[in-house]
Amino acid sequence: MAELIAGAFFTASFERFSNMVLSGEVLKFVSAKKLNDRMLKKFKTMLLSVKALLNDAEKKQISDPDVRQWLDELRDTMYDAEDLAYEIQTEPLRCKIEGGQSGSRIFQVFNFTSRFNIKNLEDRIVEIFHTLEGVVNQKDLLGLTPSVGVHLNRSSSSSPQLLPVEEESDIYGRDDDKAAIVKLLLSDDDHDDVVGGNKISVIPIVGMGGIGKTTLAHLVFNDVNVVKKFDLKAWVTVSDEFDVFTLTKTIFETITGQKDCSIKHPHQLQCELKKAIEGKKFLYVLDDVWNENYNLWDNLRSQFTFGASGSKIIVTTRNEKIGSMMGTVPIYYIGIISNEDSWQLFAKHAFQKIINRSALQEFEEIGRKIVRKCNGLPLAIKSLGGLLCYKKHIDEWEDILNSDTWKMEECNILPTLWLSYNxxxxxxxxxxxxxxxxxxxxxxxxxxxxxxxxxxxxxLPQENMTLEEIGENYFNDLVSRSFIHYTKGVVFPYYHMHDLVNDLASFVSGEFCLRMGDGSFKGTTGKIRHLSYMTSKSHDIKKLEECSSKSKVLRSLLFDSRILSVQFLANLEQCLKGMRCLRMLSLCENHIMTCSGLVPITISLDLIGNLKLLRYLN
Structure with a gap:
């Protein structure tokens, strides 16, 4: 199923890639190098052939694993070709700067062909050509046929939109759930568990992904009566990594207002936490818990024994076993929302401005059928509402209602998210x-x-707009379509991706993007283009070294908040020497552990200077 999304991703990027490879700059460069003109023309023909086959391949890959493999191999080859095209586009600028040449016309630079410095250029072009030729030649064996015509995103002012209304909550059907949890928070009942002589109640909220557990927790966390009851409040997103020290430190930083406190020793942290919470009534939220290890939970809970009686902890999880293990009161199961609440939530996102009232009834009829397919799941409803807000024609709504995507059962991704992405x-x-x-x-x-x-x-560049402005428009579009979520937060607002949306993004990227340290690492291949390591854990450092050494075609290398060894940094610098395609390198807030303590990371300027495609350095 991952390859299914990879195909859709490939179609989206193919047009941009082929335009770049077939641009005048690349052709002039190749011509100046006196490469085989016949081979170049054949390469252009193959690119056009591949483009015509993609639509058919994306449809057939669902049931044919060979077609899925074909698309994956094609995508890897196109990445290689794109990397070479970027090198070719960069080389004239390098020659011009080093040669002190004036003028902007590309062919002026080609007079200095002896200065071109792209290693094994001819061999790489030939290898890409033959690989692509082999992929294209498989089309008959796979039964792929070229298609004509493309699906266009249409727009018109006939989109179904209602009159604007006063600003209201984006939450529907949770009034009873909120009241029940708030009642538990405000009461001191006999179910409270005695921990170290203090009563601390743990309230588990359990439900499937996308059902609204985090939303409900936010509702009660910010309730005015709840705010008045507790002296200290902290929100911690737990997810896969249940590290007791890290979670405790996050809570300590939140309730004290400190940022990036320098405490490194668990005992010292416990002493400071005791001072902060002793005799005070607290409310903690542990959101999105996945860990089933009772000893880890018991260790974390023991850090809070100094709080006042009546302190509370809310736990949200998809796992009923975790809810039973952590809870001191019966599990609160959060269910789907009603049909009418589902419709109100959908309408808020799908209908936003005034339209011709005569068209509204037809759109509403189809919209209600679509909402029923979401089965009362708020994330699914919001996702489709954000999608249909941009669909201006009734037949586009009908296409979504009748899509085969609703029948997909091969993976854990919501069909509504597949539709929204496609x-x-x-x-x-x-x-x-x-x-x-x-x-x-x-x-x-x-x-x-x-x-x-x-x-x-x-x-994509646009006239009279900076790239930053274009990027902000893209970002806001993803927010409006519920791919990125805006949350007011406890202290300040922030953006994040829902777990299920994050899973979708990982499926889209396939094996070309690798995250390490969050439990998703399944091994590495030479196809990885984007690599990140953003965790407080250190036990994966060997895997990271192995991955970095194998990934010679990396475009992105992202480290955050790591303490690295001197040896690891040396190995990393050695790996960087071979990463000719690297465009982004981020080592922000990383330090090296030395005999004299922690020192900031430094990277050789000569090393950075050799990364000629680098565009972002932190």
Missing amino acids: YLPPHLKRCFAYCSIFPKDFEIEKERLILLWMAEDLL
Whole structure:
């Protein structure tokens, strides 16, 4: 199923790639190098043939694993060709700068062909050519046929939209759930568990992914009566990595207002936490818990024994076993929302402005049928509402209602998310897929993500707009379509991706994007283009060294908040020497452990200077 999405991703990027490879700059460069003109023309013909086969391949790969493999091999080859094209486009600029030449016309640079410095250029072009030729020649064996015509994203002012209404909550059907949890928070009942002489109640909220557990927890966490009851409040997103020290430190930083406290020793942290919470009534939320290890939970819970009686902990999880293990009161199961609440939530996102009232009834009839297919799941409803908001024709709504995607059962991705992704504009597909470099529950910085998109050349230039402005429009589009979520937060607002949306992004990227340290690492191949390591754990460092040494075609290398050894940094620098395609290198907030303590990372300027495709350095 991962390859299914990979095919859709490939179609979105193919047009951009072929235009670049067949551009005047690349052709002039190849011509100046006196490469085989016949081979170049044949290469152009093969690119056009591949383009014609993609639609048929994407349809057939669902049931034919050979077609899925064909698409994967094709995508890897296109990545190699694209990397070479970028080198070719960069080389004239290098020659011009080093040669001190004036003028902007590309062919002026080609007079200095002896200065070109692209290693094994002819061999690489020939290898890409023969690989692509072999892939194309398999089309008859796979029964692939070229198709004509493309699906166009249409737009018109006839889109179904209602009169604007006063700003209201984006949450429907949770009033009773909120009241029940708030009642538990405000009461001190006999079910409270005695921990170290203090009563601390643990309230588990259990439900399937996308049902709204986190939303419900936010509702009660910010309730005015709840805010008045507790002296201290902290919200921690747990996810896969249940590290007791890290979770405790996060809670300590939240309740004390400290940022990036320097405490390194568990005992010292426990002493400081005791001072902060002793005799005070606290409310903690442990959101999205996956760990079933009771000893880890018991260790974490013991850190809070100094709080006042009546303190509470809310736990949200998809796993009923975890809810039973951690809870001191019966599990609160959160269910789907009603048909009418589902419709109200959908309408809020799908209908936003005034339209011709005569068209509304027809759209509403189809919309209600679509909503019923979402089975009361808020994430699915919001996702489709955000999609259909941009669909201006009734037949587009009918296409979504009748899509075969609703019948897919091969993976754990929601059909509604598949639909929403498939109908994204091509430029947003690539930007969304790139977000798979971030681990689950990662707080996304909009400005930083836009810079990463720029480094990967994912933003299409527009007249009278900077790339930053274009990137912000892309980002806002993904937010409006519920691919990136805006949350007010406990202290300040932030952006993140829902777990199920993050899973979708990972499927889209396939084996070409690898996250390490969050439990998703399954091994490595030479096809990885984007690699991130964003965790406090250190036990995967050997795997990381192995992965870095094998990945010679990396485009993105992202480390965050790591303590690295001197030897690891030396190995990393050695690996960087061979990463000719690297466009983004981020080592922010990383340090090296030395005999004299922690020192910031430094990288040789000569090494950075050799990364001639590098566009983003942190």
